[in-house]
């Protein structure tokens with residue numbers, strides 16, 4: 001068994017808004033002690049040829065030290081689909097999902113805070129995992145209480161694991177947050193299998209608490225902290241959005257104070 005560390009929700013230049021090529025991603029993450037990446041390329045602007053070259057490049061760049069798991073993200077349903085093996089032409093989210101099911105990939109609900117409308121049951125039924133912590137949309141200190149409640153709710157009807165995602169588009173999006181597992185055959189297929197079986201641990205550097213995929217560990221004081229931090233995070237995010245839209249500059253010291261609160265610096 002080999003102990004490996006990786007992370008999910010990564011965009012490369014295959015996504016219209018990703019900044020790093022697969023080669024650059026590999027170098028960047030290897031340097032920081034990671035051995036695998038679960039890619040989530042925006043599917044909406046990819047044609048079959050591009051998806052095909054994504055899968056091939058993932059295979060070519062994977063070796064005994066580093067593995068890429070090809071995957072995509074469907075914005076309409078806030079779904080990430082990990083471990084795709086054959087390219088399919090994207091005509092509509094519905095048709096794509098219908099066809100990709102046959103490859104038995106892993107369906108994960110991404111950044112639940114962005115889910116405005118209820119996901120249709122036929123898609124939520126496919127979901128085996130839920131991003132209970134998205135490091136871009138949630139506070140980087142602690143998971144969001146609403147996401148923790150969602151995973152509890154999902155688990156009332158079926159087993160759904162919690163996972164964390166970086167939502168990485170550029171170097172600045174990096175956090176030392178990871179998915180850890182022990183694995184015999186270090187391949188994309190095996191990584192997906194391990195995750196489906198819930199055989200992994202989530203870790204976040206400097207996190208005051210240990211993370212289990214069911215998140216049952218959280219004490220009332222942690223939950224309280226999570227609620228408060230999420231609130232500060234959301235309010236600052238909103239204010240920033242409004243001020244930015246109207247081109248109103250925010251004083252540097254206020255920015256720093258808020259960042260300190262949100263990022264615990």
Ligand SMILES: [Zn+2]
Nearest residue numbers: 009040073167
């Ligand atoms: Zn994304």
